[in-house]
Structures are given as structure tokens and as C-alpha cells.
Amino acid sequence: MTLLHSVLSLVLSWTGLCSVLYIFSTGLVAVVALWTVRLLLRHTWYSHRLSCFSKPQTRSWLLGHLGKMQSTEEGLQQVDDLVQTYKHSCCWFLGPFYHLVRLFHPDYVKPLLMAPASITVKDELIYHHLRPWLGHSLLISNGEVWSRKRRLLTPAFHFDILKSYIAVFNSSSKIMHDKWCRLVAEGKTNLEMFDHVSLMTLDSLLKCAFSYDSNCQESPSEYVSAIVELSDLATPVVAIKMSSHFANLPSSSSAGHDTTASAICWTLYNLARHEDYQEKCRQEVMDLMEGRDGQEIEWEDLSNLPFTTMCIKESLRLHSPVPGVTRKYTQDMVLPGNRTVPAGTICLVSIYGTHHNPTVWTNPHEFDPLHFDPSNKKSQASHAFIPFSSGPRNCIGQKFAMAELRVVVALTLLRFRLTPGVNPELGSSSGRVRRLPQIVLRAEGGLWLQLEPLNRVTQKEQSDK
Numbered sequence: 001m002t003l004l005h006s007v008l009s010l011v012l013s014w015t016g017l018c019s020v021l022y023i024f025s026t027g028l029v030a031v032v033a034l035w036t037v038r039l040l041l042r043h044t045w046y047s048h049r050l051s052c053f054s055k056p057q058t059r060s061w062l063l064g065h066l067g068k069m070q071s072t073e074e075g076l077q078q079v080d081d082l083v084q085t086y087k088h089s090c091c092w093f094l095g096p097f098y099h100l101v102r103l104f105h106p107d108y109v110k111p112l113l114m115a116p117a118s119i120t121v122k123d124e125l126i127y128h129h130l131r132p133w134l135g136h137s138l139l140i141s142n143g144e145v146w147s148r149k150r151r152l153l154t155p156a157f158h159f160d161i162l163k164s165y166i167a168v169f170n171s172s173s174k175i176m177h178d179k180w181c182r183l184v185a186e187g188k189t190n191l192e193m194f195d196h197v198s199l200m201t202l203d204s205l206l207k208c209a210f211s212y213d214s215n216c217q218e219s220p221s222e223y224v225s226a227i228v229e230l231s232d233l234a235t236p237v238v239a240i241k242m243s244s245h246f247a248n249l250p251s252s253s254s255a256g257h258d259t260t261a262s263a264i265c266w267t268l269y270n271l272a273r274h275e276d277y278q279e280k281c282r283q284e285v286m287d288l289m290e291g292r293d294g295q296e297i298e299w300e301d302l303s304n305l306p307f308t309t310m311c312i313k314e315s316l317r318l319h320s321p322v323p324g325v326t327r328k329y330t331q332d333m334v335l336p337g338n339r340t341v342p343a344g345t346i347c348l349v350s351i352y353g354t355h356h357n358p359t360v361w362t363n364p365h366e367f368d369p370l371h372f373d374p375s376n377k378k379s380q381a382s383h384a385f386i387p388f389s390s391g392p393r394n395c396i397g398q399k400f401a402m403a404e405l406r407v408v409v410a411l412t413l414l415r416f417r418l419t420p421g422v423n424p425e426l427g428s429s430s431g432r433v434r435r436l437p438q439i440v441l442r443a444e445g446g447l448w449l450q451l452e453p454l455n456r457v458t459q460k461e462q463s464d465k
Helices: 002-052 073-086 106-113 124-134 143-157 159-185 193-210 222-242 257-272 275-289 299-304 306-318 351-355 398-415 455-464
Strands: 089-094 098-103 190-192 324-329 333-335 339-341 346-350 416-420 435-437 441-443 448-453
Touching: 002 089, 002 098, 002 339, 073 089, 073 351, 073 435, 098 106, 098 351, 106 324, 106 333, 106 346, 143 159, 159 193, 159 299, 159 398, 159 448, 190 193, 193 257, 193 398, 257 275, 257 306, 257 398, 257 416, 257 441, 257 448, 275 306, 275 398, 275 416, 299 398, 306 398, 324 351, 346 351, 398 416
Parallel strands: 098 346
Antiparallel strands: 089 098, 190 448, 324 346, 333 339, 416 448, 435 441
8 A cells, every 4th residue: 555655646746747847838838929929020010110211131031130240340341331332321130139220321320319318328239238347337327317427527528627637648648658669679669559558548547537646557457458358258248149340339448548549549550551641740740849848748739730630530530439339219210311210229320331431421441631621621511520429428528538639649740650560460561450340449460550769859858857
């Protein structure tokens, strides 16, 4: 009897377990089925609502454009093809999950970027992956939280405050340039720019924002190493989610020193590749400094560097540190041509695409500072040039960045002659650099330049010591 009782108990227990599993699995199947139906209905609805936008060829109705874009040089070239074909905008589906509108023309970008902050939302598709790193910072917060943070930070970028930072930019640049002179004296004339310039912009930022002398240019910086590692980790996570190169979003790493470093590096690179423009900028700086005892840029000098500023802006156009930004809106947004972006749709504003749009810029892939000649200003659309985004959620530190750019570029040209360098690993000249769109725009294998100290300046600075 005991054995029979045990067998019966076992059978009943197993039967009960099977019943529970059956009920659970049936419920789970029902939930999944309901979720799938809702997903497909939502996909159908968005497909219909976005039919007013051109749609590039998809893998299938269900998969859409999933996996069709890359965070590489080829990915940027694909954007060029997109702009060439569709001129101003197109829709983009990442499977049935995410429905986007990509925009790359000033007339289509402007209504979105200029929309009130109260209806503008930083979408969770991309910025969600930056939250563990950046927290609820100004970059990724929304609504009243964003508004309060913006109000608190705005006074820190007033002109009267920025004036005091010029001395910091001068001193940080001098530290970097002295280090370059030592390396050149050791025979190391071929240098990778991002490593040096990122440390210099971090040094400046810590001094300006926190009055903290980190000495990071002379000693190893755990912070910069962490930023580089986080950028490498964050980009593929977002790229997998997006299947697109629009992983390139502004990092607020200590208010954007990495984006400023990118802008400086690409400006020096473009001037290294165009000797005539480099020499013209250098002469402009030398004329400005003529008769002075020291070799420092002053606040009043910034408005007296018109051609150098034109070259900086052209570099920001050609190699935008942040190739794109994303937005969502809590209400339908009307665009030209009777097109409407439904509320909740992710809008990918392509800064890179707008800056390389041949219907907006003549010879958009060439470095031509005359694009920013004052005589061309009247014919330029208001949102043809948006390296700092635009509207209520534009870059709060753009005046800080432009001031630092002008100081660093001017002093670098005063002290060094730049020519394209060679990547030691690839053995190729930086004249054929492959762009690398990560959180900011970098270059595969780094951005290498050849440095030649200008003795007339370095000798004078030595005699002043």
C-alpha cells in the first residue's frame, strides 16, 4: 500500500505540475499573441501616416531598414547617397518597432528644432543608453527638469564670464604646445591629435568650471581613459539598437570637452591639407599679434580673426563633431509639402546630411572657407549651418566652444606649421583619413599630423622666460 500510495502521489503531483505549466504557457502565448497583434497594427498605422515621406528600399515590410546603416566611413557615404536621392527627408523603419523620419534640409529641419521646448522630448531610443553614464543631465532631461537646469546653467555662459576664460585657453594651449616642442626635439614630429587635444580641452574645462588644476596634460588621466572606453562601449550598444550611424550624439562629458576637441582636431586637419588657407590664417594671427610682447590671444582679438573664423566654421560644416540629433514631439509637426510627422515619431535631424546637401551648399564635400564669406550670408538659409543644433534645445556651450576654438587654432598656427601625417599602424597619410562616427566624430586609427615648430615664435617665447 505504501508503494502504491507513493506512485499515486507522484502521478498526481506530475499531473498538477503539467496542468499549471499548461495554463501558464497558454496565458503566455495569449499575451505574446496580443502584443504581436498590437505591434503589427501600430506598424501598419505608422506606415500609413508616414506614407507622405519617401521611403528607401526596405528588406521587407516587416524588417524595414533594420541593419542597413553602419557607424563607419561607409555609413556616412550612405547618408550622402540618401541626401542625393531624397533631397530633404525620408522615412525609416527599424523593423516594426521604431518609426523614424530622417531630415537633411534646412526647410525641414527648422520647424522641428525651433519647436517650443514644452513639446520637444529627447527620445529614449538613443538617450536611454547614455543615462547610466550621464544621469539626468541637461543633455537628456525633459520638461520642467530640463527647463530648471537650463535656467541655472545659462548665466555661466554669459559674455562677462567667458572673457575670464580666455586666459585659461591660452595657458592650456601653451602647455600642449610646450609638450609638442619637447616631442619634436626628440624626433617625434608625427603626432596623433585627438590624444593631445582631448587632454587640453579637459584641462581647460576643469579650470574654467571647477577652478581645478588637474595636471591632466602632463600625467595620465583616468577620466579621459574612461570617456574613451565609455564611447567605445556606448556606440555599438546604440548602433545595434539603431542599426544606423546616428549613434553620434553630443556627449556632455564635463559639458562637452570631447566635442570641442573633435572640432579643434578636424580644423587643424583641414588646414594641414590646405596650405594656402593655413598660411592666410597664420598671417592674420601674426598681423594681430604684431608689436606685442607676449604671445597670448585676448578677448577683443576674437572678433578680429575673420578668415580664421571662416575656416573654423567651414570645418564645423565639413566635419561636424556631432553628425546628428534626435527629437520626439508630443503633437503632430507640420513640415513643407503638406507633410506631417505624427506625434511620438522619432525625428533624426541629420546635421551631417544638412551640411553636405548639394541643394544647400555648392561643392559640399570640399573645404571652402568662402562658404562663410559675409557676402554669402544673405543667400544662406538660416538652418543650413547647425553644428550646435538650434532652437530652445541648442548647445548651451557654443559660445564657450567657439571662443576656445579660435584661441587654440590661432596659437597653434602661430607656433607650428601643419602638414598631413602618417598613421604608423596603417602606413597611410591622413590625407585619406577614414571618418569614424562615434559619440563624436573621430578618425579610424586616429588623426595624425606632422608638426614643424616655427622658430621665430618659439625663440621669442624662450627669450621671454
